Amino acid sequence: xxxxxxxxxxxxxxxxxxxxxxxxxxxxxxxxxxxxxxxxxxxxxxxxxxxxxxxxxxxxxxxxxxxxxxxxxxxxxxxxxxxxxxxxxxxxxxxxxxxxxxxxxxxxxxxxxxxxxxxxxxxxxxxxxxxxxxxxxxxxxxxxxxxxxxxxxxxxxxxxxxxxxxxxxxxxxxxxxxxxxxxxxxxxxxxxxxxxxxxxxxxxxxxxxxxxxxxxxxxxxxxxxxxxxxxxxxxxxxxxxxxxxxxxxxxxxxxxxxxxxxxxxxxxxxxxxxxxxxxxxxxxxxxxxxx
Amino acid sequence: xxxxxxxxxxxxxxxxxxxxxxxxxxxxxxxxxxxxxxxxxxxxxxxxxxxxxxxxxxxxxxxxxxxxxxxxxxxxxxxxxxxxxxxxxxxxxxxxxxxxxxxxxxxxxxxxxxxxxxxxxxxxxxxxxxxxxxxxxxxxxxxxxxxxxxxxxxxxxxxxxxxxxxxxxxxxxxxxxxxxxxxxxxxxxxxxxxxxxxxxxxxxxxxxxxxxxxxxxxxxxxxxxxxxxxxxxxxxx
Numbered sequence: 001x002x003x004x005x006x007x008x009x010x011x012x013x014x015x016x017x018x019x020x021x022x023x024x025x026x027x028x029x030x031x032x033x034x035x036x037x038x039x040x041x042x043x044x045x046x047x048x049x050x051x052x053x054x055x056x057x058x059x060x061x062x063x064x065x066x067x068x069x070x071x072x073x074x075x076x077x078x079x080x081x082x083x084x085x086x087x088x089x090x091x092x093x094x095x096x097x098x099x100x101x102x103x104x105x106x107x108x109x110x111x112x113x114x115x116x117x118x119x120x121x122x123x124x125x126x127x128x129x130x131x132x133x134x135x136x137x138x139x140x141x142x143x144x145x146x147x148x149x150x151x152x153x154x155x156x157x158x159x160x161x162x163x164x165x166x167x168x169x170x171x172x173x174x175x176x177x178x179x180x181x182x183x184x185x186x187x188x189x190x191x192x193x194x195x196x197x198x199x200x201x202x203x204x205x206x207x208x209x210x211x212x213x214x215x216x217x218x219x220x221x222x223x224x225x226x227x228x229x230x231x232x233x234x235x236x237x238x239x240x241x242x243x244x245x246x247x248x249x250x251x252x253x254x255x256x257x258x259x260x261x262x263x264x265x266x267x268x269x270x271x272x273x274x275x276x277x278x279x280x281x282x283x284x285x286x287x288x289x290x291x
Numbered sequence: 292x293x294x295x296x297x298x299x300x301x302x303x304x305x306x307x308x309x310x311x312x313x314x315x316x317x318x319x320x321x322x323x324x325x326x327x328x329x330x331x332x333x334x335x336x337x338x339x340x341x342x343x344x345x346x347x348x349x350x351x352x353x354x355x356x357x358x359x360x361x362x363x364x365x366x367x368x369x370x371x372x373x374x375x376x377x378x379x380x381x382x383x384x385x386x387x388x389x390x391x392x393x394x395x396x397x398x399x400x401x402x403x404x405x406x407x408x409x410x411x412x413x414x415x416x417x418x419x420x421x422x423x424x425x426x427x428x429x430x431x432x433x434x435x436x437x438x439x440x441x442x443x444x445x446x447x448x449x450x451x452x453x454x455x456x457x458x459x460x461x462x463x464x465x466x467x468x469x470x471x472x473x474x475x476x477x478x479x480x481x482x483x484x485x486x487x488x489x490x491x492x493x494x495x496x497x498x499x500x501x502x503x504x505x506x507x508x509x510x511x512x513x514x515x516x517x518x519x520x521x522x523x524x525x526x527x528x
Contacts, residue, residue, distance in 0.1 A: 166400055169393055170397065175388075176386050176388055180380070180386070181397070182348075183348060183372060183377075183378055184398045184400075184401070184445070185398075185402055287387070
């Protein structure tokens with residue numbers, strides 16, 4: 001039952017899932033780190049990215065344009081939500097923020113259900129990445145291999161923005177002490193809007209590139225939201241590298257346990273989170289004092 | 292156009308609250324261009340609240356904060372910073388996850404005018420040595436140098452130093468006092484809050500004494516030294 005080809009294949013699946021979780025979680029973690037708002041609509045952003053990609057694909061027939069269009073759409077949706085709704089909740093208790101983002105998530109899911117119905121939609125993989133590739137020792141769907149590369153490139157782009165640009169400098173400082181960034185002359189209100197937009201874009205991009213390997217449904221973001229939270233807790237709130245590490249760990253845990261018994265994969269994920277919380281409450285790469 | 296001696300900052304009728312508690316009562320003060328003014332008083336007298344109110348980090352409920360005649364009261368900190376007031380907060384608030392140079396660069400990002408890095412490092416050679424160290428790895432004295440360097444990098448019209456020598460070893464205090472003297476000699480306008488009375492009186496030419504949120508004394512530091520009952524009553528010396 002346990003053979004090498006199977007194990008390697010599952011490790012690969014874990015890598016693909018993990019990279020995707022890392023990308024979604026990095027969006028969630030920079031939003032929470034900078035704005036202090038736990039965005040429970042983040043799963044809905046992921047789902048919306050898939051649908052936006054599907055719509056653009058219907059118009060253009062181009063997968064690349066579908067992904068770009070979905071990303072652009074989610075930046076705008078994120079920025080508008082911040083400007084119109086989230087902004088009014090910074091000074092309010094955490095429960096209010098959780099309730100309002102939870103509510104926004106429901107509204108987005110139901111709007112999508114109303115517009116597209118509950119039946120699942122599919123977005124085909126691009127022609128250059130369809131079919132199956134032989135890796136010598138095993139056969140693997142080509143698009144899943146491409147997906148790992150695409151998501152890795154997106155994470156690299158996010159890294160570049162965060163660590164090599166002035167905007168990234170402001171965001172990293174804002175994660176630590178937004179009030180001091182304001183005192184140093186930067187309009188943090190604008191920065192918050194941009195961060196929420198970028199965070200939503202990370203989820204939307206992930207939703208679009210993941211669409212060819214799943215069926216799109218309005219509830220498609222619910223499960224991923226919970227897994228993403230676990231990733232952020234494991235990696236450390238506000239830490240980009242923590243989100244990447246946590247994502248990869250979570251992906252492999254989900255994948256390897258489902259090889260033994262899929263019923264235990266969620267259990268194993270939460271068990272791992274519990275262990276981290278017991279031994280390192282700030283998360284693997286989180287700064288102490290931000291628990 | 293900018294002559295030393297003319298009024299740079301004029302504060303009038305400033306009232307600030309924390310929630311329902313009234314902290315500042317009609318605080319008034321003026322600072323001339325190129326002047327170093329000390330804000331003195333016991334713990335809880337309202338010194339830090341005054342500094343935060345000038346920066347906009349605490350929003351005053353009434354009163355005016357005029358910089359070169361333009362009223363800044365009620366504006367957000369980033370707009371007050373853009374106008375040329377720069378607070379070096381008591382807690383220093385150095386970004387621990389950023390290195391020394393990133394801290395300084397960040398401060399200059401939105402500044403209308405800024406000091407080149409070389410000029411900052413010439414004033415704080417220690418920071419140049421540690422330019423790639425993260426904020427969390429700095430000693431208390433180095434963090435204070437960085438906090439001041441960050442403010443200067445924005446080439447502000449007026450620097451507000453809140454307890455710059457607090458909790459530092461005497462040798463570091465000595466070094467920082469010299470730096471602040473150099474700044475003052477170069478014409479930098481400074482308001483300094485300091486518990487260390489000797490250091491504060493040594494730096495400033497004029498002082499305001501706060502008690503329970505009221506200005507109870509203002510005068511030159513020479514006059515204040517010659518007024519032992521004020522020193523005794525409000526500063527416990």
